[in-house]
Structure formats: structure tokens, C-alpha cells
Amino acid sequence: MNSREPLAIRIASRGVQAFFLLGLLLVWFVATNVWHISTILLPNPLNVWQQLIDVVRSGEFVGDLRITLTEFASAFTIAVALGVTVGYSISRSRYLIKVFEPLFSAIYAIPIILFLPLYVMIWGLGPPSKIALGATIGFFPIVLNTISGFGSVDRTLTSAARSMGASDMQMFWHVLLPAALPIVLAGLRMGFTVALLSVIGSETIAALAGLGHRIVNLAENMEMARMFAYIVFVVAIVAVLNVALTMIEAYARWQ
Amino acid sequence: MAVTHPHARTAIVRTEAPLKRWFLRHPGAMRGLVIALLLLIWEFAARFLLDSDFISPPSVVLMSLGTLFATPGVPKALGLALYEIAIGFALAAVIGAGIGLAVGLSRFAHRSFMPIILLLYGLPQVTILPIFVLLFGIGAASKIAFGVSHGMFPIMISVAAGVQKINPVLRTSARSMGASRAQILYHVIFPHAVPSFFTGLRLGMTGVLLGVLLAELYVSTAGIGFFTSLFTQNLEPTRLIGLVAMLAVIAVVLNEIVRRAELHYGRWRA
Amino acid sequence: MTAAEAAIRICDVSHQFGEIGQARHVQALKDTSLDIARGELHCLIGPSGCGKSTLLSVIGGLTKPTTGSVTVSGKPVRGPMPHDIAYVFQESALFPWNTVLENIVLGMKFQGVPKAKRRDRARRALEAVGLEAFAQHFPGQLSGGMRQRAALARALSLETDILLMDEPFGALDEQTRMVLGEDLSVLLSRSHKTIVFVTHSLGEAVFLADRVAVFSARPGTIKQIIAVDEPHPRKPSFMTALKFHALRDQLYGLLHDEIRKSIAETAPLRRRYDDTAEKNEGVA
Numbered sequence: 077m078n079s080r081e082p083l084a085i086r087i088a089s090r091g092v093q094a095f096f097l098l099g100l101l102l103v104w105f106v107a108t109n110v111w112h113i114s115t116i117l118l119p120n121p122l123n124v125w126q127q128l129i130d131v132v133r134s135g136e137f138v139g140d141l142r143i144t145l146t147e148f149a150s151a152f153t154i155a156v157a158l159g160v161t162v163g164y165s166i167s168r169s170r171y172l173i174k175v176f177e178p179l180f181s182a183i184y185a186i187p188i189i190l191f192l193p194l195y196v197m198i199w200g201l202g203p204p205s206k207i208a209l210g211a212t213i214g215f216f217p218i219v220l221n222t223i224s225g226f227g228s229v230d231r232t233l234t235s236a237a238r239s240m241g242a243s244d245m246q247m248f249w250h251v252l253l254p255a256a257l258p259i260v261l262a263g264l265r266m267g268f269t270v271a272l273l274s275v276i277g278s279e280t281i282a283a284l285a286g287l288g289h290r291i292v293n294l295a296e297n298m299e300m301a302r303m304f305a306y307i308v309f310v311v312a313i314v315a316v317l318n319v320a321l322t323m324i325e326a327y328a329r330w331q
Numbered sequence: 332m333a334v335t336h337p338h339a340r341t342a343i344v345r346t347e348a349p350l351k352r353w354f355l356r357h358p359g360a361m362r363g364l365v366i367a368l369l370l371l372i373w374e375f376a377a378r379f380l381l382d383s384d385f386i387s388p389p390s391v392v393l394m395s396l397g398t399l400f401a402t403p404g405v406p407k408a409l410g411l412a413l414y415e416i417a418i419g420f421a422l423a424a425v426i427g428a429g430i431g432l433a434v435g436l437s438r439f440a441h442r443s444f445m446p447i448i449l450l451l452y453g454l455p456q457v458t459i460l461p462i463f464v465l466l467f468g469i470g471a472a473s474k475i476a477f478g479v480s481h482g483m484f485p486i487m488i489s490v491a492a493g494v495q496k497i498n499p500v501l502r503t504s505a506r507s508m509g510a511s512r513a514q515i516l517y518h519v520i521f522p523h524a525v526p527s528f529f530t531g532l533r534l535g536m537t538g539v540l541l542g543v544l545l546a547e548l549y550v551s552t553a554g555i556g557f558f559t560s561l562f563t564q565n566l567e568p569t570r571l572i573g574l575v576a577m578l579a580v581i582a583v584v585l586n587e588i589v590r591r592a593e594l595h596y597g598r599w600r601a
Numbered sequence: 602m603t604a605a606e607a608a609i610r611i612c613d614v615s616h617q618f619g620e621i622g623q624a625r626h627v628q629a630l631k632d633t634s635l636d637i638a639r640g641e642l643h644c645l646i647g648p649s650g651c652g653k654s655t656l657l658s659v660i661g662g663l664t665k666p667t668t669g670s671v672t673v674s675g676k677p678v679r680g681p682m683p684h685d686i687a688y689v690f691q692e693s694a695l696f697p698w699n700t701v702l703e704n705i706v707l708g709m710k711f712q713g714v715p716k717a718k719r720r721d722r723a724r725r726a727l728e729a730v731g732l733e734a735f736a737q738h739f740p741g742q743l744s745g746g747m748r749q750r751a752a753l754a755r756a757l758s759l760e761t762d763i764l765l766m767d768e769p770f771g772a773l774d775e776q777t778r779m780v781l782g783e784d785l786s787v788l789l790s791r792s793h794k795t796i797v798f799v800t801h802s803l804g805e806a807v808f809l810a811d812r813v814a815v816f817s818a819r820p821g822t823i824k825q826i827i828a829v830d831e832p833h834p835r836k837p838s839f840m841t842a843l844k845f846h847a848l849r850d851q852l853y854g855l856l857h858d859e860i861r862k863s864i865a866e867t868a869p870l871r872r873r874y875d876d877t878a879e880k881n882e883g884v885a
Binding site (some may be wrong): 085086088092093095116118171178179182186187191196197259277280282292293296307310311314 | 386
């Protein structure tokens, strides 16, 4: 029944997954090589692979990658600094939580990407508008999770610590922080993802440089194979950053 | 200390206490006050501190909403965006619920396909926005498609989870009372998945809004994106802020509708 | 007991979870045989994991035993028998999205009761458990005790000869379960149902049961059967009677070693914490 999961079933489901992904690749290959679908719609996978190798070998990506990563790092830093301090300050009072939490969650539900035209108007097409947008979008999940992390620490724990004579500092380091950390970290992770995506997204919509802008440029010039190569490259970068984040997170938890 | 100014102190306490207590009991009113204060700061800064080429005070934006709507093409663009959101949302709901049910109802399908769904959901979809526009053109189709591709995954995942996470005792008890497979599906599994479906719809709405608006902003030759680029180039902050505010209001209203629906259909969970 | 007298015959039932040699392998029940008479309330009691709930679900046809067989009213059990057996589960098995009344009506729909009869029977079941006023409430709006009353009403409305109750009051507080126990005894004296009742509580077993089957630790098998010779409906005063306490002590005596065996992994709290040690060290 449910508790018994024979090995065969586990292998079979892995098989289905592999089959599905390989099938997708195969369809792509057949579509371009056998059915001869226009390369403007779908480039040849081998061609994409060559372009990807060329992008990496030539080092052409370095400038755009540096811009995108700098924008993202600045945006995320601002979002974390503001989100955590504001969130922690609000979480210290039940009243402030009631005042601000609904406000933040209401704004968070709006697609903040809408602010991009305003930011572009104020800060121009360069990196500052991307940083501002990434920081704005990243701020909300961080502040909301910081509020809920520190605001929902079990009262039994704080009472127990008080009864044993914990000082405010001890309370923070030994009770509040460990209790809130998982939720706060989840918020940081969400902020990380949305800030990264909004930086790339805003480069796609209005920018002078960066990976998102590069993809748009290639699309406009109909260099489909190279554009696909860049998409694969960006997906890989995002994946690498996520893995790095997971490792940092594991390290932080272990600490 | 108590001797210094006893009268002054009590006077302050007497005049402030009731108001303060009222605000303490009505955090919503305080929230309103905070919003008003922020608008006031914006108003003041825009009028006296910042360059009026780049930002307009909220009062001016509000007063000029009329001229925004009088701009040829703006009402049509807003209506088209609303239409794209509606169609995109409906498609995302149907596709998401269909695939979510199919994946959720079988343990094997869940094991096999859930990782693939999560993988696809985790991909940075903004990178393929240009492909959508190349494939579907600059009209409504590409925006609807991009909205659907953002909105369907959360619905899929919620519905599958709602079907999977049913308390086994409910199934067992239905079985003990003689329920057939179809009856269990209709009377136990479907109703259990309804709140998850609406949670998915709420998340899906956020996704559809994001997808449609991303695509709208990306295509600068038509629709909303045309006007945001136009107003930005012409340095018309008043109309730009007005347009963005209108879209934000649409987003807030749509979000609120699905949130209410979620609360309504999830009542029994409380 | 002859086959005709027995409402439920359990013959050499064994059940194991997982295959032998697997990490998850558990021998839950071993060679258990038991006859349950018509109209009796039979309690199954034993340490955690002794397989008493497994036995109940084997009787109900919800679990297929590894070996052995069960017959109910002369028919072999091969799956759920909604016309003979109704079930009350430990946690609330009411459908939370349906009102109390809808839950009861739905149970009868599953069982195959014609539509015209359902409402009326539901009303009567609700009256029997004293929940008429709460027909339109959702389970989430009721207390734990009321939810279990509603679950009992749903089981009663199915009008089966046999009622299986799997620690129905297990999640409730002591006072609530005492009151519900009294009500159940009154109900039983009127309805002449056969009830198999799994419980952890010694007092509940003695108070409710006509006979109590005491299970050994895992792999569970019946160690002894104790008869409680006291007519239903039982009064609260029974709980203070000498007979009650004697039976309760007898049960505890039987169970004590088995409970120790089942929690053998946990070290006994033998050594008292000695807060004079520090001072003694100072002296030495």
C-alpha cells in the first residue's frame, strides 16, 4: 500500500522522466532536421550547441554577465538590508504588524514590474533603474517573511527563556533568531529569486546592456541559434546561483 | 520628578489618550493614515524638491486621469490588456486544473511528472519572452500565451497537492460506507481539492498578471508598452504614472476578487 | 459459542506490514482467533502497536489479512460490507466541506439508501446523539466531542447490526469521554447492536464492555478475555463500585508487563536526578 514503495516503481518513474526529457530533445532534433521547420521559428539544436560553445569560448558574455550580476547583487543587497531591518523593527510590536503587514502583502500582490517605466523615467535606461526595480521586488518577500518569522515566535519559548533569566541579547541570539531563521531564510531565498528574475526581466524590456538585453538584441536580429544559446546560458547561470544559494543556506543552518 | 510639571503631564494624557486608544484599537485606520502620510510626502517632494520632468505629485496625476483617458488609444489598450488577462486566466485555470488533476490522481504520475513540472516552473521564463513574441506576434496572442505560461504552473501544483494531500481516513471511511470509486472521486477528492484549486487560482492570477504585463511592456510598438515608451520619451510623468496606477488598480481588484473567492471556498478549512 | 450465536468469527488472523527481511517489516497480528456474540460490546485493549486497530480494520474489510479469515453474520469478509458494518474512526472522519446533516445523508447515499428515506433517518440519528440543533453546522465549527457524536450519528443512520469503533474518544479529554461513554451505554441498551470497541483506556474498557480482550505486545495476540458482568445502561455510579476497580486493577495487571515490553526501547527512569552531587564533590 502506500508505505511500500517498491524499487521498481521508483526506477520506472525516473525512467518516465528521462524518457520525457529525451523525447523533448528528440522532437526538437527531428523537427529541425527531418521536418525542416523554419530555423527562424526553431533553430537546429546542434547549431545552438555550437553557438553556446562559441559564446563561452569567445568570452563575449563577460561584459553582459558582469552588468547583470552587479545589478542583481546591488538590488539584492538593498532588498536584504531594508527588508530585514524594516521587518525586524515591525515584528517587535503586534500593533505595527497589524498596521504594516496587510499593506506590504497588498503591494506584493501587484505586479511590481509595472513600476519599471517610472523607474526608467527617473533613473534612465542604465543599471540604476534595474537595481531599483530588483530591490523593490526583492524587498517584499524578505520583509514579509522577516515579520512573520520574528513575529510568530512561540510565546512558550520566550516565556521559558524569561523565566530562566535570559537578557534581551540572550533572548535574541538564543531564542528569537533560531526560531525565526528558517522563515527568514525562506524569505531571503524568495527575494533572491524574484530580484534576479526582475533584473533580467527589466533588461529584456528596457536596457542598454546585460544578459536580458543581449537576448532581445539577438531576437531582433533574428539570430535564433545564438539567442537560444544565450537563453541556455542564462538558465545555467540562474541554476548555478541557486545551487550556490542552497549551499550558503545549508552552511548558515549548520552554523 | 513627579513634582516638576504634574499639570502639564496630565493635560497631555487627557487629550491624547482617547485618540491614541482609538488608533490602537483600529490598526486599519492607522494604516490609512500611513498611506496618506506617504502620499503627502510624495506630493510635497514632487512639488518642491524634485524635477517635474520626471515625477508628478499624486494630486496632479489624479486630476489628469481625464486627459489620460482622452489620449487616443489608451482606453483601447487598457481594455485589451484586461481582455488578455481574462482569457489568459481562464486558459491557465483550465489547463492547470486539468493537468493538476491528471498528475495528482495517480501516485505514479505524481512521482514521475511533478519533478518535471517543478523544473519547468523554476525556469526563468522572462528569458524566453522574445520567443513568445516571435512565435505569436505582437498582438494579444503572445501576451495571452505568456500569461498562461506564468499562471498555469501554480494552479497545476496546487491542484495536484490538493488531490494528493487528502487525509486517508476520509477515503477509508467513504470506502467503509460502500462508496464506489466514482463516488469517492466526486464526493471526497473533488471537494477536498476545491480550496487548493482556489489557492492556485490566486497564485495563478498573480502569475497571469505578471506574464501579460511583462509581455505588454516588452512590446513597445503596440498596446500598453507603446504608451509607456511614448510617455517616457516625451517626459510626461503625469500620464505615465496615471497609466501605471490604472493597471495597478486593475491588478489589485482582480487579486482581491480571487482572494475573496479563495476565502469563500476554503471556509471549511478553518 | 456456536457459529449461529457469533456475530463475528475471527479465525487465526495474522497480519504483517512489509515483506520479511525489509526494514519496514512489522508483524502486527499473530494467530488471533475470537468470537464476538450478537449484541455484545467487545473491547479490544492493549499496548500501542499491538495490532488491535489492525484487527478492527480486518473485521471491517478495510485491510486484507496476510493469513486467516473473518466471517460476519456467516458471510466471509472480502471487502467493506456497508450493509452489515458501520465504522467510527479515531479522528474525525467527517467530510469537513459538508455540514453534519450532509455528512450523514452522504453516508447513506454511499450505502445505497433510497433518497426519500435519507433525510428522515438522518434526523433520527441526530436526535439519538443529541445533535439536532447542529445539523447545519460544519464539522470545523464543532468541538471534538460533538464531532465524534456526529460521526456516531452517521454510523447509526446506516442501521447496520455491527458497529466498529476505533478509539472513537481517544482524542478527547477525560471528562468528555466519560460523558460520551455513558451516552453510548444508554444507546447500546436500546439498540442491541454488536459493537467492537478499540481503546487505550482501562476505565473506558471496563465501563463500556461486556467482554474485554487483552492483547499482548507486538506481535499482538489475545492474552486473555475478561467478562464484565453488569447490565447496560451503566450508571456513572458503576465507576465508583468495588467491582469496577477490581476489574480495572486486573486489566492493569495483565497489561503492565506488555506495555513495558512495547516501550522497551525507552530506558526506565531508574536513577533519580541527584542534585546533592555537586556539594558532595566539593566536600571530597
